[in-house]
Amino acid sequence: MNNICSLYINCGDYDVTVNNTNYEGDTERKGPSSYYNAGNWAFSSTGAFVYDIRYPNTYILSNTSNLNNISTVNTALYTKARTAANSLTYYGLCLMNGHYTVRLHFAEIVFTEYSPRKRVFDVYVQGELKLKDFDIIKEAGGIGRELIKSYTVNVKNNTLKIQLYWAGKGKPNFPLTETNGPIISAISVDASK
Secondary structure, eight states, rough: OBBSEEEEEEETTEEETTTTEEEEOOOOOOOOSSEEEEEEEEEEEEEOOOOOOOSSOTTTESTTOOOOOOOOOTGGSSSSSEEOEEEEEEEOOOSSSSEEEEEEEOOOOOOOTOOOOOOOOOEEEEEEEEEEEEOHHHHHTTTTTEEEEEEEEEEEEEEHHHHHHOOOOSTTTTTTTTTOOEEEOOOEEOOOO
């Protein structure tokens, strides 16, 4: 496999083109404690949710009614998201070594302003803590709002690692029909110029 210098993943949803950029779909219905390799990227997740049997496969979240202030061009990146109960890790594989700009795309699409709890998690990129006790609603200024966090990182050994960890705040499995673990909508990786 040839080394690449960019990577775009639409986490939890199908292939989509946004602003002339093709995001590869990430629709694999893996459950708790799993690993999936898509070729140039992979993901792993840990932890199991306690579910109401009416809501299977909730490792991919979906909601269009909560989207606010997101341009119609970008909406396709935020209607679904991948989640995990404890941790979610994405790997960029076969990247050329060097400096990259990594953009992590978030939007809270499940909870509302009236939800009894909040989603709080930590984000690491290349093993370095980038976001501690990250609360999407607080950072974005509300629910259903697009939030992009951008970082410059160095890739060695042709691999990029992005980790999201539930920060231990609140209860991860209550109420049963909601998920409290980390979520991510999309990932963009470009070689720095």
